[in-house]
Amino acid sequence: MKKAFLKRLIGAMLICTMALGLMAGCSSGTKGGVTKTSGTNGSGGETESTGSKETADTESTGVVEINFATSWVGVSANTEWFKDRLKAFNEQYGDKIKVNVEEIAGDQAYVDKMKVLYSSNSLPDVICTGGYNLIDSMKDQFVDLTSYIDNEWYDSISKVCWDVNSRDGKIYGMPYSRQVIGYFYNNDLFAKAGIEKPAETWDEFFAQCDKLKEAGITPISMDTADSGWLTSLFLGALIAQTDEGEKFMNTLQPDNYNTADFINAAAAIQKMFQNYTTSDAIGGKYENGASNFYMEQTAMIANGPWMASDFYDTSMVEDGFANKVETAMFPGGVMYNSGKIGFNIASKTEEQTKASVEFVKFLTSDESQKKLLEVTGDIPAKVSVTSSEIHPIIIDVMANGNIATRNINDYQSLWYANVVDEISVQYPMLAQGEITPEEFATALTDAAAKNK
Structure with a gap:
């Protein structure tokens, strides 16, 4: 008798539980953070979800x-x-x-x-x-x-x-x-070295680097890690000094780096590593190069206008630092001006x-x-969007982009991903003279060939 009674009792409880569940599912709306909708369960009743599972959440x-x-x-x-x-x-x-x-x-x-x-x-x-x-x-x-x-x-x-x-x-x-990118320079450090304005040619640029060194100032922030962003901006600008070089820097997925423009640019980068940058550039990340510029340990850094807000951030730079910084096109009238x-x-x-x-x-x-x-x-990206509340130096960067003689795209957007990765492998060896500019170009060409 007890077993029979217990079976009837358990059955009645299950029926009540199911009925309560169906009644709860009949209402809809939002309450207490639980959104209810008219989903259906296997018996044609409505369901409720508390968001514990993505699929159920979407349905209910x-x-x-x-x-x-x-x-x-x-x-x-x-x-x-x-x-x-x-x-x-x-x-x-x-x-x-x-x-x-x-x-x-x-x-x-x-x-x-x-x-x-x-x-x-x-x-x-x-x-x-x-x-x-x-x-x-x-x-x-x-x-x-x-x-x-x-x-x-x-x-x-x-x-x-x-x-x-x-x-x-x-x-x-x-x-x-x-992307609208040139380079920034510390006008106070330029003045200490007797430099009045940014260089218009690369010969003049390297002559200015020598002047900075003579004044005890390290000329350029560079890096090799994470594809060497700071260094590679200078590399691209060096490549783009000719019509063919400019075309190369706007080519999607180039597969041949064994060109005179690229090799000459790589040779100039090797020279910059060995003569005009900080000791932590080899193996260093972007943050190292940026910090050196903020601390006035270097006179120049290539980067985009998004960096300008840091020039005013007194947790990163000394008060008044922004007043020392100006922007310039790369020599030869080159600017990164692209999507x-x-x-x-x-x-x-x-x-x-x-x-x-x-x-x-x-x-x-x-x-x-x-x-x-x-x-x-x-x-x-929208050409109609502007603002009167931006830093003046950003306006100067945009203005340079509008008058640049040569406009190029950045390597990260166009080159094969594995080629971009290979740059960080090869830069330290190029910097230390373990490989030649020609071998650097061949290494990137070989990396590109793996995508065929």
Whole structure:
């Protein structure tokens, strides 16, 4: 009798539990952070989700979850801007889209992590590589964005930005900024060395480096790690002194570095390493070179206008440092004036793709690009966006870009990813004279050949 009674009691409790579950699922709305929608379970009843699983979350709450991996953390120039934009996005879209952010400090560490995730077909929904070209090596997992971009949006963006974000007539990246890069110099240190104005030719440039050395001043900030960004900007400017060199620096995926322009430029870089830079340049990262310039240990540094905000940051430089800094074109009238690799989307479902597009549209809106210009100095991809609140030196950089004799793209956007990686392997050997400029060129050519 007890067993029979217990069976009846347990059965009644199960029925009550199921009924309560069905009643709870019949209401919809949002309360206490739990969003309820009219999904269906296997018996035709409605379900509720608390967001514990992404698939269930999408079906039951209407909130689509996407993952965004970013290097805009810590000391990154974009950190403040991204935090502001993410907060604004959540306020506007929080009931529809949830962005899960993975923070990866350092551009090279970020790129390396994306390569690992690509190999396991597990890229985040949205990535932004800071200008590194991963389109060519990863486009089979990137979404073709062409159909998501209307004519108004397309026409508002500088054409040079679409050029570097497209392959074979398909758009794989959504631009948010342009590269306009020259070099900065410390006018006080120039004056101490008796230098009145920036050099117009490379012969004059190296003569000025000698003057700086004679005055006890190290001329140039350089680096070799993480593809040697500071050094490679000078390398590209040196290459672009001729028509053929300028063409080379605007060529997508060049496969032959064994040219006179490249070898001559590599020889000049070797000279700069051996005579005109700091002892920590070999093996050093961008941060080392930047710190040397901030501390007035070097007189010149090649970089973009986003660096200008640091010139006013008294946690990094002495008060008044910005008043000492001016900007110049590279000798020969060369400026980096080009598009930059933007946001790539690797979502696996149409729903997540649409949510990712909304997220990226927000980050590339007029308001977001205006804030990017004001906070970081990045030049907007949208030609109509400007601001009266930016540092004067940024205006000077933009002005130089408008009058440059030769306009080139940066190597990270155009060269094969493994060639960019190879630079960091070869630079220390070139710097120390272990290889010749010709061998340096051959090493990069061999790296490019691996992509065939």
